[in-house]
Amino acid sequence: xFLLVENDRKTVVEKCNETIKWLDANQLAEKEExxxxxxxxxxxxxxxxxxxxxxxxxxxxxxxxGGFPGAGGPPGGAAAxxxxxxxxxxxxxx
Numbered sequence: 001x002f003l004l005v006e007n008d009r010k011t012v013v014e015k016c017n018e019t020i021k022w023l024d025a026n027q028l029a030e031k032e033e034x035x036x037x038x039x040x041x042x043x044x045x046x047x048x049x050x051x052x053x054x055x056x057x058x059x060x061x062x063x064x065x066g067g068f069p070g071a072g073g074p075p076g077g078a079a080a081x082x083x084x085x086x087x088x089x090x091x092x093x094x
Contacts, residue, residue: 008048
């Protein structure tokens with residue numbers, strides 16, 4: 001089990017480093033290019049994160065949108081940002 005986890009960790013770290021390098025070199029890329037890179041990263045990382053989260057004994061369906069644990073918002077179904085406290089935003093420039 002440890003070797004499998006170590007291999008998964010190595011895969012995620014390598015893909016994240018590759019993506020960071022791409023981001024550094026492509027700061028003026030189009031929105032679609034960023035979205036493609038995000039999907040590429042998620043394609044590698046989501047199954048690993050889901051597997052590790054499941055191995056930790058999480059209940060089925062506990063992962064939030066995108067497969068990331070805790071990404072589903074706060075308990076009780078309140079939407080993120082409800083109550084006026086919005087998080088950071090990214091402004092698009094045409």
